[in-house]
Each structure stands twice: as structure tokens, then as C-alpha cells.
Amino acid sequence: MRAPLSWLREYVELPAEVTGRALAAKLIDAGLEVETVEQAGADITGPLVVGEVLTIEELTGFKKPIRYCTVNVGRANGTGEPQEIVCGATNFAVGDHVVVILPGGVLPGGFQIGARKTYGRMSAGMICSVTELGIGDDHSGILVLPPGTVPGDDAIELLGLRDDVLDIAVTPDRGYALSIRGIAREAATAYGVPFTDPAAVELPAGEGESYPAAIADPTACDRFVLREVRGFDPAARTPLRMQVRLFRAGMRPVSLAVDVTNYVMLELGQPLHAFDRAKLTGPIIVRRAAAGEKLETLDHVKRTLDAEDILITDDSGPISLAGTMGGLATEIDEKSADMVIEAAHFDEVGVARMVRRHKLHSEASYRFERGVDRELPLHASYRAARLLAELGGAEIVPGVTQAEAPVAARTVTMAAGHPGKVAGVAYDRATVVKRLEQVGCTVEGEDTLTVTPPSWRPDLGDPNDLAEEVIRLEGYENIPSRAPRPAAGRGLTPRQRLHRRVGRALAGAGYVEVLNYPFTAEKDADALLLPEGDARRRALRLANPMSEDEPLLRTTLLPGLLKSLARNVGRGFGDVALFETGLVFRPREGAPSRAPRLSVEHGPSAEDIASVDAALPDQPRRVGVVLAGEFEPSGWWGKGRPATWADAVEAARVVAREAGVELRVEADRHEPWHPGRCAALYAGDVLLGHAGELHPRTIKAYGLPPRTCAMELELDRLAGPGTVVAPPVSTYPVxxxxxxxxxxxxxxxxxxxxxxxxxxxxxxxxxxxxxxxxxxxxxxxxxxxxxxxxxxxxxxxxxxxxxxxxxxxxxxxxxxxxxxxxxxx
CATH class of the missing domain: 3.30.70.380 (Ferrodoxin-fold anticodon-binding domain)
Structure with missing residues (x-):
């Protein structure tokens, strides 16, 4: 949301010395994310004045139209004589009032203006377009001012060219900040100054019905408002200040009718839509789409609708995707004089799903997704109708149509001391009540508060939401920084201590720890020579893998370790000893392939939790090592010693000693180890894992050095005694x-x-x-x-x-x- 400071000042009495950067700092302290503060027009230097075109001489002999003009700029040039200016634009005539920059002035972008001879004539200044002034992107020609401006007056002040614009990244829970109204309220709270609500529009008394409408699906819309205006002048122009504000706020001025609806949306936060009255047929109904219905939207795309889409329809069928984009058949155009203005409160989730389904995001849907004030449609529609009447000569048709579905009032019960408990700071009741009332809440009660959030804050639904409001307005910087104190008697479990000891012991034995992603590819099972039916081939497939090349959860640590070893060798490190501890994932026999999806309407029952647990795989923790090259390096002391299968077995003994377990080693055949150089590792009769030299085909598949060795064992099976008793030490000789x-x-x-x-x-x-x-x-x-x-x-x-x-x-x-x-x- 881009918010010009001048616009905010209309509704909040900020001190004159407050700049955009100062306001941004206050808003950031209050929890809003102000990304940038643009000082629009700060690089414009005068004299930039109003000029009246006195004469125009068409110069010939050039490839493009060139006009030699004399312009009355009053006393701004110091002489009062007409200013001579050469201009290439043709969209202005004698008698028009334009914006002129005189020699010595600077336009946005550092464009300096001087007096020079061009096209055979002396040109002293420039007649400006909106693009050159930095207040629009209309390249059609010169900016022609409305009648009533005085030659020589300062155009910078007239057009509001200098302004600070705050660019705010609005989080999903703060939809109210997508409006000047919401930001102005925050600014008033931050500075403790009065706030004037722009939505406080006095509605006409005794309004009857306007254009007929009804809500067919209350789950899609709970308030729908229509007003009519007639006799609108399609040729009426949008006031320049309104155009500048729209442009500063990030919207392109189009026409008065469109600009008014966009202006009110930016000001109040209520999206509006105007239908051409002559193009409507029959009553307007808000409903869900029927299967197969179609609608051509304003972007000229014909869309096939989904049964969950929220539509605005008449007797001809769909005429708008509710809260997103209107239909082409009922759009207002350059001839539209009679209009129906629509303002509504649509279901946030329904709009969000619809825009993602159709990949059709708009300023309106952006606001509806984050929550719009349900009480705004009546006031916003009347403000838009009044602006069309004041600026476009329209007549407001008496009456208003309001279709409505009942909505229960929201109240939140909270202990008065709850915000203090959350923040760890003592807030008295008066402070809590004051801050909640500042955000628009109604508060009743003493020790237990009954809080009614305002209609523009649908995000306030539980005590923690209210506590956040108190804390942020009191200032996050006022919360002291204290290190958390751990509860007495807590610490690492025996299993966690064992894991750490194993890591330290292997590091002390010369191994380097690596952390690999727990994902593998289907081809890894073949590279490891795993036979058909091997439990390690049965792996869980991820629904959304990080890489399509590795969509499976690992059942062994070896693939990741071997790829890390190959990566090191490929980068010139031939003598490598790596280790890793981590979980592997072993699906249980007979377990469902997918975990059940539980309902969110209530908490899970014991049966629900059991059904989820049944689908989860076993996740034992393992330790693995791989080693290649020299285990004892060569040096001045002599020749080194290459790593062998015995070193892999010794790594297993290092791990076992940390658990106080005596390891038994027996010859075995187990893939992917060499059949003649493979050892099975036992603790008593419990098989822990295997160690030895890898099979040559596995070594070739991963691009490893010859005679590469590996070890892998299951730490969770390495259960030593709970309390280790140190053996007695004899003082007698051996x-x-x-x-x-x-x-x-x-x-x-x-x-x-x-x-x-x-x-x-x-x-x-x-x-x-x-x-x-x-x-x-x-x-x-x-x-x-x-x-x-x-x-x-x-x-x-x-x-x-x-x-x-x-x-x-x-x-x-x-x-x-x-x-x-x-x-x-």
C-alpha cells in the first residue's frame, strides 16, 4: 500500500514538522512494515509555474510537428513579457493553461532547463507533460490545466508535486492498513493526535430501495449494497489532484467514473464496482457458479467458471467475478451516463480460492482476501455517488438496495492481566483498556474484560490477538531483553548424550561430520546392489520433493555419504574420512501408503492420532562412516597407511565404546560391501550393522576411489547399561x-x-x-x-x-x- 503523506494529513492532525521518514519510524514501532519512503518531487526545482498560451505558430519544413508558442507566465520570469517556447506537442490550443518550467529549473531525473536556439527559434523554457512532471505515465501530450488557474502561480503547490509517499508491506492479518483510513488511524494513535474518519459520511435519511438485488448464497456474501446515479457526464475530467494521488498510490488514472471508484477504495479500503445501468437486465443476484458457466472479464479473457466461484449475475447470467473483476458485457465506457454502484462484503476464503483458481489477482481481491470492513458498503457507495455528482454532474437516485445475511456479533473474553503475562511486562487495566479502545474496541468489565472488536479488525479473534495490540502500541522496544531461564532439572536425555559422545569420539578419531539431505533417488538402490525384496528398497515417496531426481526418503545413510565422498574426491581431496548421524525412514509392513487427513472442525481423538501414527514409518537413528585414500598420512616421518576395512570396523568399535558395549565382529555377506571383506557387527545377539570394503561395482557407480570402505550401524540398538560403573584399577604389576x-x-x-x-x-x-x-x-x-x-x-x-x-x-x-x-x- 502506497500512502501519500498529504492524503494522510487530511484525516489526522499530524504536527507540521512530521516528515514521511519520521512517520515511517513511528509506524514501524507500531508493527507496520514500511519498506520505503519515496520523496516524490524532491528533485523538482523551480521556477515551475502556470502559463497561458497566447499564440501558436506552426513551423514547417520538419519531419514532425513543431510549434512556436508565446506563453503568459505573469511576473514569474521577472519581466512580465510573454515567454517564447518551442514545443512538439499538439494537444493544446491558444487560451489553454499549461505548466511551464522556466530556464534554471530542474525536472525529475535531473533534467535541467535552459534557454537555447532550436528549430531556428529561441526557446526559453518548456511546456510540460504529466510524464515529465513525474505524476503520470500518459504520453498523449501536454498537461492542460482546468480553467480558473492564474498565470504565474506556483504549479508545484497547485498540483501537489512534492510529497512523501510511504510504501507499506501489509501483512495478511492487517487488511485495514490497505487504505488511507487505516494508516491514518495508526498515525493518529502513534502521535496521540485527533483522527477524522473518512468513512463517517452522513447518509440520507429515509432511503428506499434502489436497483433490485438479492443474495442467493449467504456463505458467499453477507452484505450487498447498490446505489444509482444518472445523467453523469462521460466527458468530465478527473481533477488533477485526484489524478496525482492515484498515481502516487500506484494506480493509473483512466476516467472520472473509474478513478472515483479506485479513489474511494484506496481511501476507505472498500472495493467498488460500477455497472452501466443500460447494460443490466433484471435483478442482480449474488450466487455460486453453475458448472459450465462462462464469463468474459474486463481483461478480454473468456473464463470457464468453477462451482465454487462467487458471481454477481443478472437475468443474462454472470456479469462479474465477485470482488475480483467485472464482466466485459456490463462495463462502463465513454458513453455511460447512468450507473449502478456496487459495494459488498464477500467471503474472504471464497475470493482467495477464486483468484488463485483463475490466476486473476486485482486490487479489489487483494483487499477482500485480507478482510474488508463489513460496515463500509453503505458509506463507501454513498461517498462514490456523491463524488460522481460533484465532479461529473450526475444525479444521485434516491434510495439504496441493501441485501444482508445475519452475522453474529464477535466478542472476546480476556483477563485484564493477560497482555502483561504474554509480554512479561506489567500493564495495568487502564493501559490495556486505553490501547484496545484506540484500535476501536469496546471494552467492558473489570478483572475479566469483554471486548467487542471493531468491524474493520476481523483479525481480532482471541485474547492473544488483543494482547498483541496492547503490546505493540505500548512499544516493543519497552519489553526488556532477558535471557530465558531454563527450568531446573532439565537437560539432555541419555540418548542425546550418547549421540553427542559418538560425534565427538568419531571427530577425535579423525572423521569429519557431514549433514546430507534425507532424500535419495531410485537408482541409488541399484548402485548399492540391493537385491529385490530388500527392505532398503521399500522407500516412501514425497508428494512435493525438493528435486525430482531425489523423490524418496532415505532408508540408509550410505547414498548421501558416498555422494559427499565423491564430491570431495572430485575437488582434489583424495584422503577423506567422513561420518554422519541421522534418521532413516523404514515403512512398516502393512502400513497405509498415505496418512489420513483429519478434520479441522475439532481436535484429534485418540483414534485419529493412532491412525496417523500407524501411517508413519519407523525412524531409527543411524551412524555411518566412509573413508578412502590414506588414513594415516605420509610425511617426513615416512610412508602413510591406506584406509582399509579394518579401519571401518574400528570406527564401529569407537562408537560402541561410547555406549559401554563390547562389540562382536563376524564375517558376513551383505550388500553393498565386498563379499569377502564384510563384517557383521553385533552387541550380544543383536545385529547392529555392517562394516568393511565396498563392492567394486558400487565404487564404480558412485565414482569413488578403489578400496573405499564404509560402516553403518543403528544407534538406537546400541543400548548400553543405564549407569556405567568404572572398573577397579589394580595397583599391582601386569x-x-x-x-x-x-x-x-x-x-x-x-x-x-x-x-x-x-x-x-x-x-x-x-x-x-x-x-x-x-x-x-x-x-x-x-x-x-x-x-x-x-x-x-x-x-x-x-x-x-x-x-x-x-x-x-x-x-x-x-x-x-x-x-x-x-x-x-
């Missing part, structure tokens, strides 16, 4: 025993380690595999596993016999379970 066992090549090292732990007993502190050997010395198909066993007692120093006995017991169990034999025995 006894170390090494043992080398020869086993079949197919026996996992983890199985041998488990047997050693079980056999060694309570004295065993740790066991570590430090060498794996295969070769002729152990035989074909066999391997040697060398372990270091550390023994320690909590209460004594172990003897060599005790340590040796514990080692022998461990070997005996390993031999029994795995068929191991001591190497060299």
Missing part, C-alpha cells in the same frame, strides 16, 4: 603372556579371541591380536594368530605359575572350541 595359535583359515579371529577370554578367567585384563601369518610353516589353508594376553590381580602380584596356568586354560578352551593348536608344539 603379567604378559604371548600365545600363537594355528587354526583353519576359515575360523574368524574374533571366535578365537572369545574362546581365549572365556578360558583365561577373571585374571585376564585384555587380549590383543598383534600378528596374522599364513605360509608354508603353518601349512596350506591354515593361519597363525598371535595374541598378547595381559593378566593382573586386584590384590597381589601374580606369580609366573599363576600367569602360566591362566594362559594354558585359555589355550585349552580355544583348542576345544576352534581346533587351534599351539604353534611350534
Amino acid at each position: 603379567a604378559t603372556q604371548d600365545v600363537a595359535l594355528v587354526v583353519d583359515g576359515a575360523v574368524p579371529a574374533a571366535r578365537v579371541e572369545t574362546a581365549l577370554r572365556d578360558g583365561a578367567g577373571e585374571l585376564l585384563e585384555s587380549v590383543r591380536l598383534f600378528d596374522v601369518y599364513t605360509g608354508e610353516q603353518v601349512g596350506e589353508g591354515r593361519k597363525s594368530l598371535a595374541y598378547t594376553l595381559r593378566f593382573r590381580a586386584p590384590d597381589r602380584t601374580l606369580t609366573a605359575e599363576e600367569a602360566g596356568a591362566a594362559r594354558d586354560a585359555a589355550v585349552a578352551v580355544a583348542t576345544e572350541r576352534t581346533g587351534a593348536a599351539l604353534r611350534g608344539a
Whole structure:
């Protein structure tokens, strides 16, 4: 909404020194979004005066019409002699009054005027058009002033060329601010000065009926008003000041009849429409459209109507899309003398849906969508009729037609202290009542207030809306800034603490965290070599995906991690170790494909919530890592070490240690890992995930370096003890025993380690595999596993016999379970 300051001053007694920028600051403090303040005409410098054309001489010999004029500008030129001006426009005649800028003046855009010889004659000044003056976009010729202006008078003041124009971005809940009336009321409140309501038009007493009308659908319209004027002069011109105001407010002047309806809409906020009385047939009815009906609107588009469209009709059918745009068949034209003026209150939702359905937005629909004052139609229609009578010589036909559907009064009950509780600032009752009355509310009651919002504020529907009005008018800047105080005893849950510990541990182990979008493509399942029927292939499809290439919710973290790895490698970072924690989405067997749409007429029941929950997928939290290149970098210290499947398994152990869980590792085959370099990760008998080297075909599909490794496990299954008890630390020395066992090549090292732990007993502190050997010395198909066993007692120093006995017991169990034999025995 563009609001000229001069227009606002007509209805609010602002101090003379108030500028547009000062008013904008006040309105912003009150919660309105003033985007810019344009100082229109500020770059115009005089002398810019009224001139009377005395003579016109047509110059010949040029490709376009050129006229040599003498113009009376009074004493403005210092001599009183006629001013000689060469002009190329032809739409003015001798005796016309025009706007003249004399040498030394400057027009908008920095266009300086001087005296110079042109077309063989001396030209001292310029006769101006509305475009050159910056008050319109009419390129048809010179601005001809109405009779009665005096040559030599200041044209800047006459036309109101200098003005501050506030451009306000009106939020959907403040439809009243789409009018000079609404902004002026806010300005009056901000400065504490009197406000004159432009809608306070005294209506004629004892009005009868005017043009017949009725409302067929009360859900579409609850008030419909018609007035008639006759004998309007179609040739009557819109006053220049009205044209300037319309242009400053962002609307193009068209004709007096159209300009009056637009002027009243901008002033009061009530959209109006004028029908040519001679083109109407029968009573006007407001109703919904019938299927298949058509209407050609003023933009010359033939529209097929929808059954939900709100129409204004007569006996011929639809004549207007209500609150949006009129029909071509009943438009007023250059011959229209008798008119029917329509003002109404249409359903906001119905208009909003209609304009989106037809992609037809207008200034009228913009206001109806945000809420128009239901009490305005009677006053706005009479003001428009009176302007047409005063400016266009029309006769107002006595009577008014008012069709109306009953609407219940709105009241809101609120505790007097509620605004203070919302803001955290103490407002006494008198302050609350004062501020509510300033926005037009009627307030009754003491501790509990019964508030009746004004008709122009349909957005005030509950106590929080009223609290907002009190708070904004008291000043947001007066609300102290205090850091919120968290409630005692609250903090992170054990699960949240585990997630953070896992992130810190992986970062400490050399991994870099990434955050990927939880979306994947259908081709990712093929790139991961997932077999048909794999649960990871069953993914939820988004109704409105961010990208058509990735319309599915992820069922595994690997696609996003592998694409991030490929992106880093492609940019020259070959040694990469990444990790991510996040949710995956696993649809449940038998779950509905779509969540039910619940009614908004009441709160959801327990059954409603259960039906929504049943449609939601399981959303376990997982952690994944990918690594390629050197895990230990090369340097002056020597050659680095490439990342291997063992590093991926160790990343899983890092995660498990943070949960206080002992991880069991077993060989497995699971896509997309290499069938010979894949490990299954267990906590007890619970499968957590997998780790190892990726399959070469997966590596090729994502463009990854050879031997890329990955790990993924489910954090939600990693349930450690609720309270971790620190183990006792013995002060006695450790006894170390090494043992080398020869086993079949197919026996996992983890199985041998488990047997050693079980056999060694309570004295065993740790066991570590430090060498794996295969070769002729152990035989074909066999391997040697060398372990270091550390023994320690909590209460004594172990003897060599005790340590040796514990080692022998461990070997005996390993031999029994795995068929191991001591190497060299």
C-alpha cells in the first residue's frame, strides 16, 4: 500500500514538522512494515509555474510537428513579457493553461532547463507533460490545466508535486492498513493526535430501495449494497489532484467514473464496482457458479467458471467475478451516463480460492482476501455517488438496495492481566483498556474484560490477538531483553548424550561430520546392489520433493555419504574420512501408503492420532562412516597407511565404546560391501550393522576411489547399561603372556579371541591380536594368530605359575572350541 503523506494529513492532525521518514519510524514501532519512503518531487526545482498560451505558430519544413508558442507566465520570469517556447506537442490550443518550467529549473531525473536556439527559434523554457512532471505515465501530450488557474502561480503547490509517499508491506492479518483510513488511524494513535474518519459520511435519511438485488448464497456474501446515479457526464475530467494521488498510490488514472471508484477504495479500503445501468437486465443476484458457466472479464479473457466461484449475475447470467473483476458485457465506457454502484462484503476464503483458481489477482481481491470492513458498503457507495455528482454532474437516485445475511456479533473474553503475562511486562487495566479502545474496541468489565472488536479488525479473534495490540502500541522496544531461564532439572536425555559422545569420539578419531539431505533417488538402490525384496528398497515417496531426481526418503545413510565422498574426491581431496548421524525412514509392513487427513472442525481423538501414527514409518537413528585414500598420512616421518576395512570396523568399535558395549565382529555377506571383506557387527545377539570394503561395482557407480570402505550401524540398538560403573584399577604389576595359535583359515579371529577370554578367567585384563601369518610353516589353508594376553590381580602380584596356568586354560578352551593348536608344539 502506497500512502501519500498529504492524503494522510487530511484525516489526522499530524504536527507540521512530521516528515514521511519520521512517520515511517513511528509506524514501524507500531508493527507496520514500511519498506520505503519515496520523496516524490524532491528533485523538482523551480521556477515551475502556470502559463497561458497566447499564440501558436506552426513551423514547417520538419519531419514532425513543431510549434512556436508565446506563453503568459505573469511576473514569474521577472519581466512580465510573454515567454517564447518551442514545443512538439499538439494537444493544446491558444487560451489553454499549461505548466511551464522556466530556464534554471530542474525536472525529475535531473533534467535541467535552459534557454537555447532550436528549430531556428529561441526557446526559453518548456511546456510540460504529466510524464515529465513525474505524476503520470500518459504520453498523449501536454498537461492542460482546468480553467480558473492564474498565470504565474506556483504549479508545484497547485498540483501537489512534492510529497512523501510511504510504501507499506501489509501483512495478511492487517487488511485495514490497505487504505488511507487505516494508516491514518495508526498515525493518529502513534502521535496521540485527533483522527477524522473518512468513512463517517452522513447518509440520507429515509432511503428506499434502489436497483433490485438479492443474495442467493449467504456463505458467499453477507452484505450487498447498490446505489444509482444518472445523467453523469462521460466527458468530465478527473481533477488533477485526484489524478496525482492515484498515481502516487500506484494506480493509473483512466476516467472520472473509474478513478472515483479506485479513489474511494484506496481511501476507505472498500472495493467498488460500477455497472452501466443500460447494460443490466433484471435483478442482480449474488450466487455460486453453475458448472459450465462462462464469463468474459474486463481483461478480454473468456473464463470457464468453477462451482465454487462467487458471481454477481443478472437475468443474462454472470456479469462479474465477485470482488475480483467485472464482466466485459456490463462495463462502463465513454458513453455511460447512468450507473449502478456496487459495494459488498464477500467471503474472504471464497475470493482467495477464486483468484488463485483463475490466476486473476486485482486490487479489489487483494483487499477482500485480507478482510474488508463489513460496515463500509453503505458509506463507501454513498461517498462514490456523491463524488460522481460533484465532479461529473450526475444525479444521485434516491434510495439504496441493501441485501444482508445475519452475522453474529464477535466478542472476546480476556483477563485484564493477560497482555502483561504474554509480554512479561506489567500493564495495568487502564493501559490495556486505553490501547484496545484506540484500535476501536469496546471494552467492558473489570478483572475479566469483554471486548467487542471493531468491524474493520476481523483479525481480532482471541485474547492473544488483543494482547498483541496492547503490546505493540505500548512499544516493543519497552519489553526488556532477558535471557530465558531454563527450568531446573532439565537437560539432555541419555540418548542425546550418547549421540553427542559418538560425534565427538568419531571427530577425535579423525572423521569429519557431514549433514546430507534425507532424500535419495531410485537408482541409488541399484548402485548399492540391493537385491529385490530388500527392505532398503521399500522407500516412501514425497508428494512435493525438493528435486525430482531425489523423490524418496532415505532408508540408509550410505547414498548421501558416498555422494559427499565423491564430491570431495572430485575437488582434489583424495584422503577423506567422513561420518554422519541421522534418521532413516523404514515403512512398516502393512502400513497405509498415505496418512489420513483429519478434520479441522475439532481436535484429534485418540483414534485419529493412532491412525496417523500407524501411517508413519519407523525412524531409527543411524551412524555411518566412509573413508578412502590414506588414513594415516605420509610425511617426513615416512610412508602413510591406506584406509582399509579394518579401519571401518574400528570406527564401529569407537562408537560402541561410547555406549559401554563390547562389540562382536563376524564375517558376513551383505550388500553393498565386498563379499569377502564384510563384517557383521553385533552387541550380544543383536545385529547392529555392517562394516568393511565396498563392492567394486558400487565404487564404480558412485565414482569413488578403489578400496573405499564404509560402516553403518543403528544407534538406537546400541543400548548400553543405564549407569556405567568404572572398573577397579589394580595397583599391582601386569603379567604378559604371548600365545600363537594355528587354526583353519576359515575360523574368524574374533571366535578365537572369545574362546581365549572365556578360558583365561577373571585374571585376564585384555587380549590383543598383534600378528596374522599364513605360509608354508603353518601349512596350506591354515593361519597363525598371535595374541598378547595381559593378566593382573586386584590384590597381589601374580606369580609366573599363576600367569602360566591362566594362559594354558585359555589355550585349552580355544583348542576345544576352534581346533587351534599351539604353534611350534
